[in-house]
Amino acid sequence: MILKSIISCFICLTILFAEAKPPKPTILVTGGGGYIGSHTIVELLNDSYSIVVLDNLSNCYAFNATEKPESLKRVEKLTNKNVVFNNIDIRDEKSLDKVFKTYKIGAVIHFAALKSVSESTRKPVEYYDNNVAGTNTLIQAMQNNKVKKLIYSSSATVYGNPQYLPLTENHPTGQNITNPYGRSKYFTEEILKDLSYADSQWKIILLRYFNPVGAHPSGLIGEDPTGIPNNLMPYLSQVAIGRRDHLKIFGSDYPTPDGTGVRDFIHIIDLASGHLRALKKLMDPEFRGCKAYNLGTGKGYSVLDLVKTFEKVSGRRINYQITDRRRGDLATVYADPNLAEKELKWRAERYIEQMCEDTWRWQMQNPNGYHTDEEESN
Ligand code: NAD
Numbered sequence: 510m511i512l513k514s515i516i517s518c519f520i521c522l523t524i525l526f527a528e529a530k531p532p533k534p535t536i537l538v539t540g541g542g543g544y545i546g547s548h549t550i551v552e553l554l555n556d557s558y559s560i561v562v563l564d565n566l567s568n569c570y571a572f573n574a575t576e577k578p579e580s581l582k583r584v585e586k587l588t589n590k591n592v593v594f595n596n597i598d599i600r601d602e603k604s605l606d607k608v609f610k611t612y613k614i615g616a617v618i619h620f621a622a623l624k625s626v627s628e629s630t631r632k633p634v635e636y637y638d639n640n641v642a643g644t645n646t647l648i649q650a651m652q653n654n655k656v657k658k659l660i661y662s663s664s665a666t667v668y669g670n671p672q673y674l675p676l677t678e679n680h681p682t683g684q685n686i687t688n689p690y691g692r693s694k695y696f697t698e699e700i701l702k703d704l705s706y707a708d709s710q711w712k713i714i715l716l717r718y719f720n721p722v723g724a725h726p727s728g729l730i731g732e733d734p735t736g737i738p739n740n741l742m743p744y745l746s747q748v749a750i751g752r753r754d755h756l757k758i759f760g761s762d763y764p765t766p767d768g769t770g771v772r773d774f775i776h777i778i779d780l781a782s783g784h785l786r787a788l789k790k791l792m793d794p795e796f797r798g799c800k801a802y803n804l805g806t807g808k809g810y811s812v813l814d815l816v817k818t819f820e821k822v823s824g825r826r827i828n829y830q831i832t833d834r835r836r837g838d839l840a841t842v843y844a845d846p847n848l849a850e851k852e853l854k855w856r857a858e859r860y861i862e863q864m865c866e867d868t869w870r871w872q873m874q875n876p877n878g879y880h881t882d883e884e885e886s887n
């Protein structure tokens with residue numbers, strides 16, 4: 510009897526203690542309806558963060574402007590948790606201010622940006638306005654509301670043409686970047702560094718992604734490019750499913766083992782978990798200033814390696830043709846991921862086979878991405 514009472518007392522205390530744990534802060538996720546944002550939100554929700562998303566739906570599908578993007582509806586289904594959604598443009602300071610006044614935001618993860626390299630060469634002003642001026646407006650709204658913790662989606666593109674490999678975070682940035690998109694990422698990094706020098710209360714992490722690919726293993730969420738994909742993996746998987754006739758391989762005369770370009774492909778779930786680790790770092794009272802981390806695997810695979818692996822896991826033949834090099838492409842790019850391992854306690858775990866398997870599952874289950882209508886998604 511006494512033992513029973515002691516045990517139940519112990520259970521009550523344990524429950525009370527668990528309940529007394531302070532709730533995790535609410536995270537504002539800009540561009541959360543997109544590819545990387547939606548996968549990151551799954552990890553954040555699974556780790557008990559509350560999420561407020563803002564997205565202007567410029568590159569994610571929603572049934573109409575008042576509804577949540579389809580990606581976020583599926584995130585809710587996957588996690589059984591709610592995501593607050595606001596259809597807001599990051600350049601709209603008044604609306605941003607309202608969001609900060611409505612929710613108690615602890616930190617911001619800033620994904621919202623335009624990301625097509627080729628489009629950026631045709632519409633440079635639009636890219637600088639959206640990506641650079643947009644970020645400036647966001648940080649002004651954050652500053653006005655005393656929210657000074659930020660994770661910024663940067664890119665390996667800031668390194669330009671590698672002077673050495675693997676790329677470490679102290680490799681020079683901003684030199685020989687071949688397009689406005691890449692420069693918009695570099696300029697924004699510089700603004701954020703200046704901000705942290707000017708005001709030591711700011712805590713900023715720049716995450717430099719290498720080549721994110723893959724999808725959630727459930728096949729419920731994945732990459733859903735609008736129109737003809739620019740990037741290799743979505744193009745490859747659309748060829749495999751029969752939506753495109755063949756893949757053009759841009760050049761086979763690079764100084765690489767098989768002549769095709771070599772990249773550091775990283776599984777989207779590894780990338781998403783990198784954000785979780787970065788957020789933990791940002792919340793650490795010891796963390797100061799503005800710091801960049803590479804999120805890559807540290808291994809390079811060629812375009813042909815990816816094609817062959819995709820053929821193996823999908824059991825489909827990929828038609829391809831070797832064509833001229835694409836302007837601005839680099840021969841070999843891969844990360845040194847050791848700083849993230851040392852300081853964020855993060856390391857990519859998934860292999861190229863899993864990247865292809867998960868992409869293929871997403872593609873088979875969603876041949877037209879989030880659209881139900883084939884016409885609309887082409
Ligand atoms: P995405 O296009 O899938 O997602 C971006 C989201 O931001 C979209 O849902 C879009 O509607 C939204 N958005 C764009 N401009 C906005 C604005 N002005 N206001 C509000 N919402 C806006 O792209 P992604 O692949 O998820 O990339 C996310 C971030 O990661 C971007 O900043 C991108 O530059 C960066 N990045 C991506 C890659 C990659 O290969 N996917 C590599 C390196 C860096």
Ligand code: WQD
Pocket residue numbers: 624626663664665666691719720721739740741742744756757758759760769770771772812835838839
């Ligand atoms: C990879 C390799 C191509 C398509 C871009 C941005 C970078 C980052 C990621 C956002 C290259 C080859 C491609 C095709 C091909 N994005 N390829 N046929 O160019 O490494 O990086 O996306 O920040 O900033 O520049 O990625 O997937 O376009 O190309 O042969 O149809 O595949 O030549 O060698 P990239 P990618």
